[in-house]
Amino acid sequence: MxxxxxxxxxxxxxxxxxxxxxxxxxxxxxxxxxxxxxxxxxxxxxxxxxxxxxxxxxxxxxxxxxxxxxxxxxxxxxxxxxxxxxxxxxxxxxxxxxxxxxxxxxxLRTEIDVDAWLGSISLQVKIRIPRYLVLKIDGNISKHNTLRSVGVAEELQRLLKKADKPVELYEAMLAQKDIYDIFHDxxxxxxxxxxxxxxxxxxxxxxxxxxxxxxxxxxxxxxxxxxxxxxxxxxxxxxxxxxxxxxxxxxxxxxxxxxxxxxxxxxxxxx
Incomplete structure (x- = not known):
């Protein structure tokens, strides 16, 4: 045992x-x-x-x-x-x-403001997000392609809803490339x-x-x-x-x- x-x-x-x-x-x-x-x-x-x-x-x-x-x-x-x-x-x-x-x-827990242009869904938004979540989203998109990172898209959905810019899940999936460019690069x-x-x-x-x-x-x-x-x-x-x-x-x-x-x-x- x-x-x-x-x-x-x-x-x-x-x-x-x-x-x-x-x-x-x-x-x-x-x-x-x-x-x-x-x-x-x-x-x-x-x-x-x-x-x-x-x-x-x-x-x-x-x-x-x-x-x-x-x-x-x-x-x-x-x-x-x-x-x-x-x-x-x-x-x-x-x-x-x-x-x-x-x-x-x-x-890591400090929240920052990110002005983001999500061109794939024609949306300008200011996102309030803690640094650790930026890094986790960045790393998860680095690791997985779109169909393996739906959880990231759902997280992005929640962030956009919090910013009074609600989107459908497929739109959040389309926006992942834009978010990755901002968060990673x-x-x-x-x-x-x-x-x-x-x-x-x-x-x-x-x-x-x-x-x-x-x-x-x-x-x-x-x-x-x-x-x-x-x-x-x-x-x-x-x-x-x-x-x-x-x-x-x-x-x-x-x-x-x-x-x-x-x-x-x-x-x-x-x-």
Whole structure:
């Protein structure tokens, strides 16, 4: 019989999943950081890499699978819970993670006004929408064609109705290309550097939070041997969580891919 995980075990599983997801988005294969200190930005290697970034970001903003061995929640929701009641906090080491998660969450929840010309249905409209929903619509259209993104069309229907511009479902489906051009090529592209900064800060927050646990756990064989092992806490008993712990400590050992960077204010004033 499968037993449920305790709080520490769940935390390890969530943290590893978050790091792996961030590393898939914020890395040298997909982007590079350019510019002077405190005035930086990111550049994608290609439009395909920008599209992948949008798709992976949808996963980061979504719920975890209900069939996973941990309770289903959003990744940021899991991080907020961990920050509030951390299992590995040493002398306030969790504070950077808590600050990064709060800042990203508040930014995502902020509503913006989008003036949109939906030429396919001859409609001019001002949409009031939270940033996270812009990013989710962008990523879902990046991932699916029209017949696989009817849910996006239904969301667009609700947004247009809220703006006193009700349309039929087929009209919302026709308007998806117009919305994608605005959300993906304009808003998401403008905010990509800021999002990458937030994600990198979250990664560094986890790094600083777990650094004391890594120092406690890391056990090299000594001498010239390249081999080492980790000494997990006694509370870690579930085999899946113990394996995730080893991988998590190896991620802390290697550190985030990019050093902390600050995006130029010129990419933070709109939307």
């Amino acid at each position: 499968n037993r449920s995980m305790n709080k520490m075990e769940e935390e390890v599983v969530y943290l590893l999943a978050v790091i792996e997801l961030i590393r898939s988005m914020v890395n040298y294969e997909i982007m590079m950081v350019v510019g002077e200190v405190d005035e930086q930005s990111i550049q994608f290697k290609s439009m395909t890499h920008k599209q992948f970034f949008s798709i992976a970001l949808v996963d980061f903003l979504s719920q975890t699978d209900t069939k996973a061995p941990v309770p289903s929640t959003s990744y940021l929701g899991a991080l907020r819970a961990i920050s509030a009641k951390p299992s590995f906090n040493v002398n306030g080491s969790v504070q950077c993670l808590k600050d990064a998660v709060i800042a990203f969450t508040e930014w 304009d808003i998401s592209a403008y905010h990509a550097s800021t999002i990458a900064e937030f994600l990198n800060n979250v990664h560094w927050g986890i790094q600083r939070y777990l650094k004391p646990e890594f120092a406690r756990s890391f056990a090299p064989e000594g001498g010239d041997s390249p081999f080492y092992r980790f000494l997990p806490p006694d509370q870690l008993e579930h085999p899946y969580a113990k394996t995730c712990y080893w991988s998590l400590m190896n991620q802390i050992r290697s550190e985030p891919i990019f050093k902390p960077f600050t995006v130029t204010r010129h990419l933070k004033g709109n939307y």
